[in-house]
Amino acid sequence: MSVIAPLALNFAALVTGVLAGIFIYRQKMSYFTNARVYMAGACFMFSGLVGAAIASKFLPQFAVELERVVVTLALLSSFLVFLLALHITRYPQAKHLRKLFFLAKEKRDYKFFIYSAYIWLGIFLTWIPQFVGGIRQFVVETYPAPVVVGYAEWFALYLMILVVCSWAYPCLELLLFARKTTNKLVKRSSQIFAISSIGISGGSMVFNVALNLLGIYTSGITSLLTAFFFTLVAYAFKESTVLSAYFDVFSRRLGVTHEQIVGEKFLLEFDPRTDYQTVVQDFVLEAIANEETVAVFTSKESAVHRVLENEKRVLWFFFSPTVSAPLKVSETQTFVPPDDFSILLNVVHKVLKENNSRKRVCFVFDNLSNMIMSSDFGRTYHFLSYVLNMFTSDNATALFLLNANAHDEKVLSSVRTLFINQLEYKKSALHVVKKSFREIEMVVPLDEESKIKQHL
Structure with missing residues (x-):
């Protein structure tokens, strides 16, 4: 029973992630294809990592390799969510990924490149050190059964720093965007998306990293929690016109x-x-x-x-x-x-x-x-x-x-x-x-930004 319950939670999360991804991808948004692809891609990446987690229960001899896949897909999913947040808040005119990077380079958006590099560094650290320098990223526990894979302290620290950075950058960008927009649907959708991103990353940090370091393993809870938040995101953007309203x-x-x-x-x-x-x-x-x-x-x-x-x-x-x-x-x-x-x-x-x-x-x-x-x-x-x-x-x-x-x-x-x-x-x-119209400054006052940071 102790094995069946987590598997049932993971399976429910996998199905939910796939359905959310299909639902988002099938929205008819001719101009907003990239935004749709980023969102759907994050859902499919999440479903893939849940599938790898399920497979590790049946193939314990490959538990470490499958955990590498889980972490890699989690990092790729977070990267897609990051691209979506920046596409909405800073670079709505970027009609493809190459254009987004070009605009970030043109504006000397160093935060964009530093954050991107930090995520890709994580993918490198997930696979390379153990094979090159014998540095372990994962710790295997065989008692009590079944086999569980935890994280080495240094690798867990890297993941927790990434979570905090995601709160301070893409999530904060969405909250600031919600603060200044006058469109009620966009405001609500931005808030839901920001809160969902915080919930997904926060849940992963607590249940997959922090408790893991304490020797407490909660298989399935994080997957179900993440599936719930992805469902909220799909609901927030259920109408293409709602997403389109981001792109004035x-x-x-x-x-x-x-x-x-x-x-x-x-x-x-x-x-x-x-x-x-x-x-x-x-x-x-x-x-x-x-x-x-x-x-x-x-x-x-x-x-x-x-x-x-x-x-x-x-x-x-x-x-x-x-x-x-x-x-x-x-x-x-x-x-x-x-x-x-x-x-x-x-x-x-x-x-x-x-x-x-x-x-x-x-x-x-x-x-x-x-x-x-x-x-x-x-x-x-x-x-x-x-x-x-x-x-x-x-x-x-x-x-x-x-x-x-x-x-x-x-x-x-x-x-x-x-x-x-x-x-x-x-x-x-x-x-x-x-021009005849009055030009306005499209920024949030510093005191307002400070208030939002305090709430985080």
Whole structure:
């Protein structure tokens, strides 16, 4: 009975971890794939370490080797949780892991690299010293039966330091993020995620390390406790829109909140040799995350369409010289003539009318340079004036793209006079040239940070 009970707890934890990982991974988050992968990966790593712990009960001759696997998977799981926390709080614009490391290097985020190195040092220490220098990381106890594997004091100290560091860095980052956000769902989810991370690491330190040093072995309790907290995390992020709300990337790039850009009209001058379409992607997906209607005017072969073509919640208006009137081919796709500005104005008016004044609408016009070159500057200028007058409502937000390399200074200056919010995207960096919104400092006061540290 004493053996069956821990095995039952471990098996229940294994199943829970797998189900939580599958649930998280199956969420439909086109832009937030990395966040989803980090979360699901941590759950699957946890399930793997529980599986190794179960296997050690049936294969006692391999108990030490399987414990190495358990510790390695635990460290990898903690690394994925760390990446998720930093992805949410510091680097939401990092659309892949390489970009995250690049941004951390660019910002000289030494804490990021020191913490990462400390985790990978643990994986090295888990496997190498005993085989190279005869230094033991694990202590095998054969009495009372069954065989149990404990930790050498120096290795236990390393693990406890890691737990404390996780509280002081990624967990604290999440608590500070929850403190400053105004979105109630995000605040609650951040708090649940931070508390769950503290609970997982704290439970491991108490039941797997501290009691282990005292000769008290509590098999199964840590696994069940961890499974419970992973279930809480899955619940906290059960809706993709909740996770999406973390990523108001466009407004955060400007140093403001989402509410501050609602109703604003932006001119984005870009260099076509850059990845300027990622700025449009941030703008569109932030609008979708905040449940706003999005209408994009572009060509079907454009970089903007390529980066957003899998997003089903965008109303596409494709410029096509082969049509003389709007041609609707699906619920979300319509072809429109690129140089008939009266038709384009009617289309814009229809979108605004279908989304009454209580519904927020976002427009993207990609790009003005093609309009100017396919028609003439005078007609395009008047079209812009009319469109901007139609966007007098505070619920209409718009982003207009202009290829700065395609025009002389006279044309650029004339277009700029129509916009009080002007942005530039050059050398893969977004710059605010002119703005009408009030910029805010996206940090928590030092006294608030101190209070949170005291609670930890």
